[in-house]
Amino acid sequence: MKLAGVIGNGPIVKHLLATHQADHLPSAFLFLGPEGIGKSTLVRSFAEQINCESQSACGHCENCRLFRGGSHPDFIVVTPQGKNIRIAQIQGLISALSLRPMYAKKRVALVKSVERLNQESANAFLKILEEPPLDTLLVLTASDRGQLMDTLLSRCQELNFSPLSAPELQQVLDQHFPLEPLAKALVLRHSEGRVRKDLIEKAAQLVALEEHIESILFSQRPEALTDHFVWIESLVKQELERFFLEFLAGWFRDMLLHKQSVSAQPYSRASFSNLNPRGLAIPPEVLAHAFDLTIETEVAIKAQAGRQLALEGLLLKLNHLFRGALVL
Ligand SMILES: [Zn+2]
Incomplete structure (x- = not known):
């Protein structure tokens, strides 16, 4: 998806683009905010856009095609398995990051819900943050900052996401989850600015x-x-x-x-x-x-x-x- 098509959190999108254009991307961002407000969607779109040959998420170049096919080797996603992010997942990430990016100018590794790193995987993950791999942007997401270690926080640039406004949420539903009017009204009333897939389904x-x-x-x-x-x-x-x-x-x-x-x-x-x-x-x-x-x-x-x-x-x-x- 083009970055311009991402709904909500406009100031963060602007900040990311400006930071990238000024060549000031940090080695790691921490995206904070509740589930379902577009943190991961934004990471994916940003990664696609900055790696597109024309920087426009054109949809046609090699990078864009790999992104849209969901198989870009330089876009790595780590999602908790069960309750935690396991040590084996972090070891897998470390070995993937030890290689050079294959196609991307800027490889992006998205690590979701980092509050669910356990002690062992958190220690291993800190080593990545301490010695960031070349040509790689790490993006961590979390909904509860209070559960994160200071050593992790101090190595990331934090960005706070806001819930979607009612019109933004409506736009997300219309574009991606078409519903009957009564069902849509129910989802809007109970969502509090988040895209709640449990309700939508x-x-x-x-x-x-x-x-x-x-x-x-x-x-x-x-x-x-x-x-x-x-x-x-x-x-x-x-x-x-x-x-x-x-x-x-x-x-x-x-x-x-x-x-x-x-x-x-x-x-x-x-x-x-x-x-x-x-x-x-x-x-x-x-x-x-x-x-x-x-x-x-x-x-x-x-x-x-x-x-x-x-x-x-x-x-x-x-x-x-x-x-x-x-x-x-
Ligand atoms: Zn492209």
Whole structure:
């Protein structure tokens, strides 16, 4: 992709180009910011552009063709395998970088999520930063600067990425992930400026899920609970429970914020004026408690609690709560 076509983070794109044109590229950049805001996309486009024979990502020269085919030998990507970046991956990187670049004027090595280097791989990686290979630009990405070692930070030029604005995110969706209008609206509401592929992939199912939330909350007759449990079972089978909890927490949060007249972007509706009046009639302390219960369930499921059981428990507690009997 041409650098000019990269959406968002314009000042960083400008900085990279200016630094390159002035021949002042550092040996390593650290791109900081949450997942899904275009850090890796930008690295790839920048690498393509600066190595293009006409510096324009023309799409036709040898370098561009290799980039677009996804097989440029001088664009190396290291992605965590499982929880960590393993020592074998860093050793592989060291041996790849010990050779001269094959085609590129500036070889680029992208090392993603460097907060996931373990002790051993971090020590090996530091050696690369200490003695940077010739004709090579290292780009590290991370979402949590607090987890990085000072020795790593001190050897990189840091660039802080911002989440995408709503129009930018919309542009990314339109260009790369075309969705039906309702699905697109849902993805936009829940993305907070990030490209959330998890939401995008399941957007159609999630529209139905989100629509069902109010019927779960407002039909609290005992016999309805059986239906809710069956619904929960199908949710768990489709591995959608974390979205259910996320949307449920968002629903409670929106009601609370609206009641307290806090101005913010709602998650559950396009605007606060569309919130369900029945939800707004629930006292704030009940909403706050329901929010806490939802988060607790999320935490329990992350800690390996039985998903079906945890969700059924949550529905039972919400049921009691909404009948005015607070579960403490
Ligand atoms: Zn080219």
